[in-house]
Amino acid sequence: MSGFLDIKGLTLRLRGGPTILRSVSLRVASGKVHGLVGESGAGKSTIGKAVLGTLPRAIEITGGEIWLDGVNLLALPPRERRRRIGATAALIPQDPLTALNPSKRIGPQITRRLIDILGWSKADANRRARDILDEVHIPDVARVMRSYPHELSGGMRQRVLIASAFAAEPKLIVADEPTTALDVTVQKQILRLINEMRARHGTALLFVTHDLGVVSKVCNSLSVLYAGKVVEEAQMHRFFTQPIHPYSRALLAATPTYLDPDGSLQPVPAEVIQEVETEVHQHAQRAGYDV
């Protein structure tokens, strides 16, 4: 199976430092939702950044391929790669409070890329922005488009960011923990909204989270990441019924709703962590990385 996004053997490291991703492979099929789970520091966001071309300069790609819509991004010259990403993919960021430019009005923050990058007319871009803001249930669209970010609530800003991500009809959206910065009450609405929008627009979604509960609701498949390595890639149903890797089982055990109906939480057992670390280490030695 070849996906719309197809990452093959991606390996990254801090310049002159430790390896951050170890030969990561994952696929996101057209129009499907792929979850990316793992504990903090596992490298989830780093994968998203590699796909969208926003890796910090301190990180270098030492191997692998990132195929987006049939093109290996890493083989393109930087300028073309940026254009390609801008025209095909979009990001729904984590923190709505910091992801909008404080000195620009909402309207242009949605329309500028349509005009500058995709060559739309100003009128078309404005009409599109109004429609898409309407679609994410923003009341009083005209006023919001004239507002500055600080005049809107957090939930409102996340809606704007979702609208902005969908505005150019990207075929892939990377959502990096899009709800963790929000109120619990707002989280559910936003999650439902993302799912609704993506289904309507037929967009593939790479969904980064450490919440298996969320994954179970929106994803078709998922990859479990541990210490920069994919330890399990599975279809949703199979993962929740027959997790193969011990770390996956431990993750599930540590998530209240699934294996444990009583809701009593079990931490990931130390021996499982030990087991995974040994495996990662062995893999690293086989592949010749420094750990």
Added chain:
Amino acid sequence: MTLLRALFMRLLTMAITLFGVAVVVFFLIRVVPGNPIAMMLPPGATEEDITRLQALYGFDKSLFQQFLIWGGDVLRGDFGTSISLRQPVSELVLGRLPATLELSLFALVIAILLGGLMAFLGTLYRHSMAEAAVDVTSGTALSVPDFLWALVLILLFGVLWPVFSISGRVSPSLDFDFATNFYIIEAALRLRFDVVGHLLGRSFMPALALAIPLAAIIAQLLKQSLKETMHLDYVTLARTKGYSETWVILSEALPNAVLPTLTLIGVQFTFLIGGTVIIERLFSYEGLGNMAIDAVINRDLPLIQGIVLLFAALFTVINLVVDMLCVILNPKLRHA
């Protein structure tokens, strides 16, 4: 309402500041030794001549009385008569002000372009040799004061490789009748760009000397703010949209990173104007600063007072303009 109140308070503060400056300058220059009357009389003048002249300029009255008379005149717009030049101070000072303003603004433009360019390049090529080069250049530029840069420029481009004029605001051979003292602005408005070019060339060296330290400060502060801003989420988001790094820096980061630099430029610009006093002297530039030095040498008290008051007024106005610019550029403040 609150904004209007704030503006009123500012104007009040400005008035008090100017009064303070007036008091200080009036009494200070009278404590400094040196008699203006003695300076203007030829050797061998009689005691009688001196007394007569002192009465003419009011120096026979008490200090306090003198201050009251001068202060009252100033409020009516009369700054007195220059002792050495025997012309009304306001005429002299306002006649020279445009020259100094044009020089300072030219220097400001150079500093912003130069400093901005260095900050931009340092940000674009951050974490590389190019950024290190920017740091070294700005560090060097900053550790040398403007009058030393003036000497360096005079030596380099006036003596060793004489490509730029290092003396005077206009060439004596320039055939052009100015109706105002804003030579550059006037020539531009009259579409005589050859004259504009000539004038800019004449004042390029003094302007550059004034600009170099400010350019270095701008480069350092702006680069630091830009680099910090480049890490923020909205800049990352803009990058995913397909924009080039140059566009991301100039359009996404710069408007948010520029505020501290702008405030700093406001403060530093007043220092830059202060620097014109020596720079104009070094380049024989016919501005207010050059006149100030002559006035001090001649103990021309009314003229010194007039120049100092004008500088003080200029500084307070600049500070006000900068503060207002900051409010206009920052949407959060604007709506507060």
